[in-house]
Amino acid sequence: MTADELKQLVRTVPDFPEPGIQFRDITTLIGNGAGLAATVRLLAADAKKAGAQAIAGMEARGFIFGAAVAVELGLPFIAVRKPGKLPVKTIGVDYALEYGTDRLEIDPDAVDAGQRVVIVDDLIATGGTALASVELLRMAGAKADHALFVIDLPDLGGAQKLGAADVAVSALMEFEGD
Ligand SMILES: O=P(O)(O)OC[C@H]1O[C@H](OP(=O)(O)OP(=O)(O)O)[C@H](O)[C@@H]1O
Numbered sequence: 680m681t682a683d684e685l686k687q688l689v690r691t692v693p694d695f696p697e698p699g700i701q702f703r704d705i706t707t708l709i710g711n712g713a714g715l716a717a718t719v720r721l722l723a724a725d726a727k728k729a730g731a732q733a734i735a736g737m738e739a740r741g742f743i744f745g746a747a748v749a750v751e752l753g754l755p756f757i758a759v760r761k762p763g764k765l766p767v768k769t770i771g772v773d774y775a776l777e778y779g780t781d782r783l784e785i786d787p788d789a790v791d792a793g794q795r796v797v798i799v800d801d802l803i804a805t806g807g808t809a810l811a812s813v814e815l816l817r818m819a820g821a822k823a824d825h826a827l828f829v830i831d832l833p834d835l836g837g838a839q840k841l842g843a844a845d846v847a848v849s850a851l852m853e854f855e856g857d
């Protein structure tokens with residue numbers, strides 16, 4: 680399945696979770712077995728090209744694709760979690776979302792010093808989530824310089840924000856006009 684065919688599997692829901700947001704919903708993409716498999720294969724090929732030694736995924740939608748890519752490549756998976764979920768002393772970063780604010784945390788021991796960690800998430804909008812993840816992974820000693828997404832919303836400037844932090848961004852598809 681091509682990236683263009685995968686794009687047809689993403690559902691757009693207007694005004695969710697608040698008025699004015701065009702929600703690009705991956706539920707329909709992952710609900711298609713061939714679509715899910717093709718998405719994971721394409722992301723895994725990009726992660727391999729980026730020299731990934733580990734994959735990091737952000738709770739919750741980043742876990743779906745990130746863990747699958749890690750399995751496909753036989754690499755470790757690092758869980759970037761929402762606050763209060765990890766049972767150990769964490770490091771954390773607060774960040775702004777397209778809608779609201781949040782915080783992400785990791786177990787610093789999940790990262791090896793100098794390890795090249797490639798970030799995988801379903802979607803980049805403002806880039807706040809991905810940038811917070813890059814900061815966290817770098818604080819823990821990782822080389823975090825590649826981030827892969829299923830969907831980029833280029834109008835929200837996330838890829839530029841990551842570029843300014845020396846992170847190369849790639850996405851399988853874009854939705855404009857958000
Ligand atoms: O580029 P940004 O503006 O930071 O937005 C993108 C993030 O927003 C969504 O996650 P959300 O925080 O809604 O959580 P979820 O995965 O638990 O649904 C999405 O899965 C990305 O992680």
Ligand SMILES: Nc1ncnc2[nH]cnc12
Binds near residue numbers: 700701702
């Ligand atoms: N427009 C959007 N659609 C789906 N997930 C998102 N996360 C942030 N913005 C989003």
